[in-house]
Amino acid sequence: MGIRKFGPAAATALLTAATATVVLTSGTPASAATATFTPTADTYVQSDTAATGYGTATQIVVDNSPVRRSFLRFTVSGVSGTVTAAKLRLRTISGNDGSPAGGTFRSMTSTTWSETGTTWNNQPAIDGTAVGAIGAVAADGWYELDVTSVVSGNGSFSFGATSANSDGAYYDSRESGADAPQLVLTTGTTPPSDDPVLVGAGDIANSGSGDTATAALLDGIAGTVYTTGDNVYNNGTAAEFTSYYAPTWGRHKARTKPSPGNHDYNTSGATGYYNYFGVASYYSYELGNWHVVALNSNIAMAAGSAQERWLRTDLAASAKPCTLAYWHHPLFTSSANHAPSTSTRPLYQALYDYNADVAVWGHNHVYERFAPMNANGAADPARGLRSFVAGMGGASHYTFGTIQPGSEARNADAYGLLKFTLHANSYDWQFVPVAGKTYSDTGTGACH
Secondary structure (H helix, E strand, C coil), X not given: CCCCCXXXXXXXXXXXXXXXXXXXXXXXXXXXXXXXXXXXXXXXXXXXXXXXXXXXXXXXXXXXXXXXXXXXXXXXXXXXXXXXXXXXXXXXXXXXXXXXXXXXXXXXXXXXXXXCCCCCCCXXXXXXXXXXXXXXXXXXXXXXXXXXXXXXXXXXXXXXXXXXXXXXXXXXXXXXXXXXXXXXXXXXCCCCCXXXXXXXXCCCECCCCHHHHHHHHHXXXXXXXXXXXXXXXXXXXXXXXXXXHCCCHHHHHHHEECCCCCCHHHCHHHHHHHHHHCCCCCEEEEECCEEEEECCCCCCXXXXXXXXXXXXXHHHHCCCCEEEEECCCCCCCCECCCCCCHXXXXXXXXXXXXXXXXXXXCXXXXXXXXXXXXXXXXXXXXXXXXXXXXXXXXXXXXXXXXXXXXXXXXXCCCCEEEEEEECCCEEEEEEEECCCCCCCCEEEXXXX
8 A cells, every 4th residue: 555645635634534545456456455544543641741641742752761652543444354454654753863763562452542631640551462663763754563463354443652762753643634644454355466576676785694685585576686786896896796696686697687886887897797697788678568678877868868869769669558667876865875866867857758657776775765756856646757766785774864855755774675566557566674674665556
């Protein structure tokens, strides 16, 4: 289920009525459906203001100095069929630097506590089933917990959250509007899909262990593997491909469609990369109903360049209704390490002109998802490409700086893969974290 954005009027309606928005996602069999609920109540309590209630605040907090505990209650109604998945989703506020600990969550027996009347002195017990913990959180990002063990159908459900860390985590409350917490339920069954899978990341192999962990994920995911550049560090030499890439991601070389990065070009002409993979500088291929384009952001990309002219010709010749492209340097990014690569804009513009749907990049060693935008970074839900920075393949993590317009989801501490399931006229995306990490970002988009 994607993160749904609402205007102020719609947000007010959701908070007032506390009703579900039910969506049969495009490309999902009719036997499965998702329903999203916002809280009927949420608040937090604070140990040093023991008689004060915070039920009207626009945030909920978990902290250990002072001690702050958060409470959420959802009323689920109108759901039929078996609940096959339930996710509790929370968004961190934008005006805070984040926290190394996002809190520990449990279900609660009490479902009748008062939103505005609850204080530290009369707080309900957080006494139910442990549903999990959120690790480190950054500002202004969505985080998710699996609560399927608790939510089985219609009814009222309460959750409480605590933290043992003195650096608190702040989440938007239901009073914040569009960024209110969510309880997302999936009902019914989804038969196994024969739709193609495209899975991968960039910034991958070195002497560390991150690439080993992400390669282990690939071992269990069928489909075509893509890379968004910087396949091996530090210089893209033949010896580095042999020592670092081949034993990990190289296990999947036969099904890999790579693109090069600047570190691959640290060897003159990127000969280590080209000799290892045996691919062209840029190329395209088809997966089901999708046209997929692998580009090269290390060579000329200006309007009228050989690559840009080839791309326009290639897109014009495609009869597929859906298009995804990937290359190394991101046009949009909030990372503190590498600024947006504006020289890639002509490639993005060509894709936009031919109604492409998705762009995927690397270069910054983070995960970030942007809303559909045009080449100038303006929101364009009708024709814009949804873009992703997927630089979490194994190289050491970077950090975020100023959050750029359109950024909807971010993570800077989890290695993982970005997986696409390519339906006939839509796609699902999923951030797949390595073992031991819990960050998740999933959603569905329709082709133009």
